[in-house]
Amino acid sequence: xxxxxxxxxxxxxxxxxxxxxxxxxxxxxxxxxxxxxxxxxxxxxxxxxxxxxxxxxxxxxxxxxxxxxxxxxxxxxxxxxxxxxxxxxxxxxxxxxxxxxxxxxxxxxxxxxxxxxxxxxxxxxxxxxxxxxxxxxxxxxxxxxxxxxxxxxxxxxxxxxxxxxxxxxxxxxxxxxxxxxxxxxxxxxxxxxxxxxxxxxxxxxxxxxxxxxxxxxxxxxxxxxxxxxxxxxxxxxxxxxxxxxxxxxxxxxxxxxxxxxxxxxxxxxxxxxxxxxxxxxxxxxxxxxxxxxxxxxxxxxxxxxxxxxxxxxxxxxxxxxxxxxxxxxxxxxxxxxxxxxxxxxxxxxxxxxxxxxxxxxxxxxxxxxxxxxxxxxxxxxxxxxxxxxxxxxxxxxxxxxxxxxxxxxxxxxxxxxxxxxxxxxxxxxxxxxxxxxxxxxxxxxxxxxxxxxxxxxxxxxxxxxxxxxxxxxxxxxxxxxxxxxxxxxxxxxxxxxxxxxxxxxxxxxx
Amino acid sequence: xxxxxxxxxxxxxxxxxxxxxxxxxxxxxxxxxxxxxxxxxxxxxxxxxxxxxxxxxxxxxxxxxxxxxxxxxxxxxxxxxxxxxxxxxxxxxxxxxxxxxxxxxxxxxxxxxxxxxxxxxxxxxxxxxxxxxxxxxxxxxxxxxxxxxxxxxxxxxxxxxxxxxxxxxxxxxxxxxxxxxxxxxxxxxxxxxxxxxxxxxxxxxxxxxxxxxxxxxxxxxxxxxxxxxxxxxxxxxxxxxxxxxxxxxxxxxxxxxxxxxxxxxxxxxxxxxxxxxxxxxxxxxxxxxxxxxxxxxxxxxxxxxxxxxxxxxxxxxxxxxxxxxxxxxxxxxxxxxxxx
Numbered sequence: 106x107x108x109x110x111x112x113x114x115x116x117x118x119x120x121x122x123x124x125x126x127x128x129x130x131x132x133x134x135x136x137x138x139x140x141x142x143x144x145x146x147x148x149x150x151x152x153x154x155x156x157x158x159x160x161x162x163x164x165x166x167x168x169x170x171x172x173x174x175x176x177x178x179x180x181x182x183x184x185x186x187x188x189x190x191x192x193x194x195x196x197x198x199x200x201x202x203x204x205x206x207x208x209x210x211x212x213x214x215x216x217x218x219x220x221x222x223x224x225x226x227x228x229x230x231x232x233x234x235x236x237x238x239x240x241x242x243x244x245x246x247x248x249x250x251x252x253x254x255x256x257x258x259x260x261x262x263x264x265x266x267x268x269x270x271x272x273x274x275x276x277x278x279x280x281x282x283x284x285x286x287x288x289x290x291x292x293x294x295x296x297x298x299x300x301x302x303x304x305x306x307x308x309x310x311x312x313x314x315x316x317x318x319x320x321x322x323x324x325x326x327x328x329x330x331x332x333x334x335x336x337x338x339x340x341x342x343x344x345x346x347x348x349x350x351x352x353x354x355x356x357x358x359x360x361x362x363x364x365x366x367x368x369x370x371x372x373x374x375x376x377x378x379x380x381x382x383x384x385x386x387x388x389x390x391x392x393x394x395x396x397x398x399x400x401x402x403x404x405x406x407x408x409x410x411x412x413x414x415x416x417x418x419x420x421x422x423x424x425x426x427x428x429x430x431x432x433x434x435x436x437x438x439x440x441x442x443x444x445x446x447x448x449x450x451x452x453x454x455x456x457x458x459x460x461x462x463x464x465x466x467x468x469x470x471x472x473x474x475x476x477x478x479x480x481x482x483x484x485x486x487x488x489x490x491x492x493x494x495x496x497x498x499x500x501x502x503x504x505x506x507x508x509x510x511x512x513x514x515x516x517x518x519x520x521x522x523x524x525x526x527x528x529x530x531x532x533x534x535x536x537x538x539x540x541x542x543x544x545x546x547x548x549x550x551x552x553x554x555x556x557x558x559x560x561x562x563x564x565x566x567x568x569x570x571x572x573x574x575x576x577x578x579x580x581x582x583x584x585x586x587x588x589x590x591x592x593x594x595x596x597x598x599x600x601x602x603x604x605x606x607x608x609x610x611x612x613x614x615x
Numbered sequence: 616x617x618x619x620x621x622x623x624x625x626x627x628x629x630x631x632x633x634x635x636x637x638x639x640x641x642x643x644x645x646x647x648x649x650x651x652x653x654x655x656x657x658x659x660x661x662x663x664x665x666x667x668x669x670x671x672x673x674x675x676x677x678x679x680x681x682x683x684x685x686x687x688x689x690x691x692x693x694x695x696x697x698x699x700x701x702x703x704x705x706x707x708x709x710x711x712x713x714x715x716x717x718x719x720x721x722x723x724x725x726x727x728x729x730x731x732x733x734x735x736x737x738x739x740x741x742x743x744x745x746x747x748x749x750x751x752x753x754x755x756x757x758x759x760x761x762x763x764x765x766x767x768x769x770x771x772x773x774x775x776x777x778x779x780x781x782x783x784x785x786x787x788x789x790x791x792x793x794x795x796x797x798x799x800x801x802x803x804x805x806x807x808x809x810x811x812x813x814x815x816x817x818x819x820x821x822x823x824x825x826x827x828x829x830x831x832x833x834x835x836x837x838x839x840x841x842x843x844x845x846x847x848x849x850x851x852x853x854x855x856x857x858x859x860x861x862x863x864x865x866x867x868x869x870x871x872x873x874x875x876x877x878x879x880x881x882x883x884x885x886x887x888x889x890x891x892x893x894x895x896x897x898x899x900x901x902x903x904x905x906x907x908x909x910x911x912x913x914x915x916x917x918x919x920x921x922x923x924x925x926x927x928x929x930x931x932x933x934x935x936x937x938x939x940x941x942x943x944x945x946x947x948x949x950x951x952x953x954x955x
Contacts, residue, residue, distance in 0.1 A: 417837070438839035449837060456837075458830035460897050469827055470838035472820045484818050526838070 117180030119144045119307040120165070120196075120276055125174035127160050134160040135171070138333040140326055142276065142307040147298065147321050149339070150311045152328035152351055153573065158311050161328070162278045165309065166198040167191030178275075195275030199265050199282055205253045211264050212236040212249040215271060239271045244293045259286050270297060277301060278309045283317065295321055313402055315344050315610045327351055348606050359550040360578035363557040366394040367581070371565050372445070372534050374414060377423030384410045385589045386423075391534060391565045396556065398580030399569040400605050405586040408450070408569050411536050415440050415447040428533075441470060446532040448523060450539035450569075456523045459512040463502065463522050464493040466511050471529035496525040501551065517548030524555060534565040541572065553579060576605060585609065637949050640891040641942040642903065645935070646910055653917030660920050667799075673912030674805040675700075675860045676882055680890075680908040681812045681901060682856030683883035688816075689849045690829040690896025691748060691755030696883055698766030699737045699854050700861035700876030705770045705779060707733025707862050708871020712781030722785045729782070733862045734855075740766050741854020745847035763880070770873035779871035790866035801863050808856065813901045815852075825849055829896025885932060886911050889939040 120142040127135040135157045142148050150158045163169040165176070167185030176183050178194060185191045205214050212229075215236050222228045236249035245263040253261060262282065269277065279298075283291045298308060298321060312318060318325065318339060325342065327334040327350045334350055373390040384406045391397055399407040412418045414425055416435040425432045427443055437447070449455035457466050468489050473481045477489050493507045500521040502514075511519055520540070527535055537556060541549045556579065560566045570576055576583050583600050585593045585608040592608045635643065653660040679696050686693040711729030718725060740762055747758040793800040816822040824845045827835045836842050857879075865871055890907025892899030911932065918928050 415837075437837050438841060441839040447837065449834075454831075455833045458827050458834055458897060460893070461826060461830050465823065465827070469823075469835070469840075472823060473839075478820050482820055484820060484823065486818065 117177065118142060119179060121177040122161075122165070123175045123177070125161070125164060125171045125176070127164060127169060128172045134331050135164070136331045137174070138328065138331075140333075142309060144305040144307055145302045146323040147302060147308045147310050149318050149322040149325045150309060150328065151318070151325050151347065156328040156351075157331040158328055159280065160331075162198060162280060162309060162311065165191070165276070166196060166278055192272075195273050196278070197269040197272060197274060197276070198278035199269055199280060201280050203261055203265050205261060205264060207254040208252065210250050210252050211240075211247055211256075214253060214264060215239065215249070215268055239267055243267055243270060243297060245290075259290065262286060263290065266294065266297075270301075274301060274304070274306045276307045276309065280311045281313070283312070283314070313610065315347075318347075345603065348602065359553060360574075361554045361557045363396065363579065364561055365396065365581040366561075366563075368393040368563070371428060373426045374410065375424050375426065377410060377413060377425070378421045379409060379413050380419040380421045383589050384413060384418075387591045389584060389591070391567060393533070393565050394560060394563050395582060396560050396566040396568055396580045398576040398583035398600070399567060399586065400573070400576045400583055400609070401586030401592075402609055403571060406589040407584070407586040408538050410586075411447065411538065411567060411569060415445060415536065417447075441530065444531060444533035445536065446470075446527045446530065446534070447536040448527060448538060448540060450542055452519055452523050457511050457519060460510055462508050462510050463497060463514070464490060464507040466522050467493045467496055467507070467525045468529055470526055474530065492529065493525075496528055497522070499528070500525050500555065517544045520544050520548065520552065524552065532564065534567065535559055536567040536569070538569045539571060540568070541575070573602065573605060576600065577602060633949070637946060640903070640946060641939055642889055642891065642906055642910060645889070645939070646906070646913065649910070649914055649917060653913075653921065657917070657920040660917055665916070665920070669909070669912050669916045670802055671799045672916060673909050674801040675864050676879070676886060676912060677805050677905050677908040678808055678856050678860040678863070679879050679883045680886040680904050681808065682853035684887050684892050684899050684901065684904045685825055685849045686755065686853045687884070687887050687892050687894065688825040688829045688896060688899050689846055690832070691846070691849065692759055692884070693744065693850065693853045693857075694756065694759040694880045695740055695744060695763040695766060696853065696857040697876030697879035698763045698770070699740050699857035700864065700879055701770040701873045702740060702766045703733035703737035703858040703861035704865040704875055705774050705871045705873055706736035708779035708782055708865055709773065711783065711786065712779060715781055715783050722783050725783050726786050729786070730862060733865070734858050737854050737858025737861060738851065741851045744854065745850035748850060749843040749846040767873070774871070774873050776873065782869065782871075787866045787869045790863055791869065792867070801867065804859070804863060808859070809901065809905055816901050821845065821848060826897055831897070882911055882932070883908070885936040888936060888943075891943065
């Protein structure tokens with residue numbers, strides 16, 4: 106799809122990126138990407154997780170320096186060594202990770218670095234007044250004297266936006282700004298964007314929501330796996346075409362053929378709601394010999410519901426049935442004992458003990474078992490060693506040295522060490538939460554085969570994934586979540602890109 | 616020929632030093648250097664009698680250091696070890712002297728009751744620390760600092776600041792000055808405790824859990840470990856060890872005193888850190904922590920022999936502590952570079 110050139114050729118665009126590449130150690134996040142932004146337009150960046158959207162806006166905002174390529178601002182080549190230098194010419198970004206200081210008040214955050222004062226003393230009264238004015242102008246109902254910690258995520262998002270709108274703007278970058286806003290606040294934000302657009306500000310907007318794209322954008326640039334795919338005008342493209350451009354990868358050979366053989370139901374969840382309301386009234390069931398996919402956007406509750414089943418999130422109401430036994434209160438220790446194993450997505454924070462060796466990490470969950478300790482107290486280190494060695498060979502750990510500290514291994518091999526842990530216990534239902542995050546293609550294929558084997562041996566598998574191809578090629582049944590609720594259950598042939606994605610987004614728009 | 620030979624051996628030596636630095640840390644080097652310096656400064660330093668002396672003087676710190684190591688392994692601290700020493704000493708001595716006055720003939724009973732009373736006093740501090748840290752999630756730094764103040768106050772209140780006398784002589788004769796097969800009792804007790812600790816940390820489930828909880832508490836809990844009880848036990852074990860140290864020291868001093876453990880928190884943490892125990896938890900070995908404590912004992916003894924003023928000695932200890940931490944950072948970088 107080619108871009109329709111308007112008759113703006115005479116004037117250079119507000120911002121132009123040429124051949125931008127960005128290499129991180131071991132990964133190429135952006136590969137020769139072109140992008141341009143005109144004054145007074147809303148330009149959407151569209152793509153899957155890991156497509157390179159965040160890296161691109163980080164380059165524009167000065168947070169990352171491109172490995173190669175040029176950045177032109179109003180036709181002039183610029184270098185942004187840091188965020189400050191980009192801000193000086195009016196490029197401001199609202200990131201998903203907030204840049205607020207939680208212990209300070211709204212006012213203190215709004216004026217951070219640009220405090221008003223006299224003779225070295227802060228003029229607190231004046232700053233509070235001005236903060237109130239900014240908030241009033243934006244229509245945000247917030248008390249400027251409140252500390253950030255006491256605000257909800259949506260309110261924090263408003264402060265973040267107010268911070269940006271309080272300054273001189275030429276380019277505004279918004280990264281999923283509506284993710285935590287209500288409809289009313291979203292409307293208010295869109296009005297502000299409209300106002301900024303009339304002031305000739307160029308806006309780069311990242312969103313997964315089709316409805317928003319239709320509502321505010323002029324053009325869309327699609328990225329996939331760090332590559333530039335196309336730039337299209339919003340009103341000349343259909344939703345289906347967009348999804349195709351976003352996901353249109355060839356089906357790789359990395360997915361194994363799995364023979365599903367669904368048997369009796371081993372585990373079910375009934376009307377579960379969590380204390381933090383991130384999961385609302387969800388009912389699910391899982392059978393032996395099948396792989397069930399859990400799909401949905403980040404924060405849709407697909408991971409939280411399984412974490413609640415394992416005892417990590419607090420359950421408000423509902424019940425869990427495992428092989429005819431009912432549970433209302435669960436802990437990880439209890440669930441491990443009855444045969445459930447949850448592998449967390451964040452191996453660094455929740456999975457591995459980074460400074461300890463592979464052997465200890467593999468056997469961590471199995472030490473109370475009789476073959477590793479007598480009277481559940483004294484370790485049988487010979488058996489432990491043998492077990493760890495055996496499992497590391499089965500998963501092809503590279504290098505195969507189990508006494509080496511985990512943090513010296515590559516990401517993929519760390520993941521293998523984590524996965525080896527599930528084989529140390531007799532487990533009937535495996536829950537894999539984003540099992541291939543930050544893992545190279547080779548290891549990925551090995552992990553898929555590992556999961557497939559477990560399924561064919563008759564275990565129940567739950568695969569929570571934000572990577573759509575994993576859901577499409579590995580599961581025989583999929584639950585799709587949207588904003589904490591179960592949106593759809595798809596079986597076998599129904600699991601197609603269009604079907605799953607359709608349920609990802611706001612239904613009205615699609 | 617000779618020209619060829621000398622750079623080669625030098626190279627091997629540097630490689631060996633580098634390799635052992637990466638493997639063992641800075642401590643062995645410090646010990647060698649300190650030994651050489653003190654041997655030059657004082658001819659009495661390298662005698663058997665003096666070295667046995669060092670071992671005997673260091674036992675109290677060695678025991679406390681092992682307890683401190685458990686707290687550090689789980690990612691915490693125990694700043695109340697000094698107070699536990701003081702409290703167990705005072706309470707144990709008071710119980711013994713009271714019992715001694717009542718039943719002067721049954722010495723064994725008197726000593727037993729005194730030891731139990733001291734153990735009870737010391738352990739109760741550990742129990743409160745453990746509950747505060749594990750159940751109420753109080754930061755270990757603040758929890759144990761608070762308890763250090765509480766315990767010290769109680770010890771002073773009980774004694775009015777005056778040393779407690781009147782313990783049976785047999786107590787000091789056995790536990791303070793006694794010898795079995797020529798080895799001082801405190802050294803024997805310490806050796807036994809070192810073996811027990813080595814076994815506990817390396818060969819039992821709870822020992823492994825100290826490392827895992829300190830290394831990553833979330834991962835540990837997801838692996839089905841009751842992290843709260845692990846934390847609780849770390850402070851219980853720590854206080855038990857500190858209590859034993861306190862009672863042994865009481866026997867040696869022949870009095871119960873409220874200010875015997877004042878330097879213990881700093882010195883035990885210093886010994887652990889010099890011995891390579893990580894302040895962030897999850898890393899540390901019993902044998903190295905023990906070596907760290909012995910090293911501090913060695914330095915103090917050597918400085919005494921070299922007639923270095925005691926005020927200056929604390930300066931030296933402080934500098935060594937900082938030097939050890941800095942060199943450990945350097946070592947971490949070498950480890951990361953060598954990737955092994």
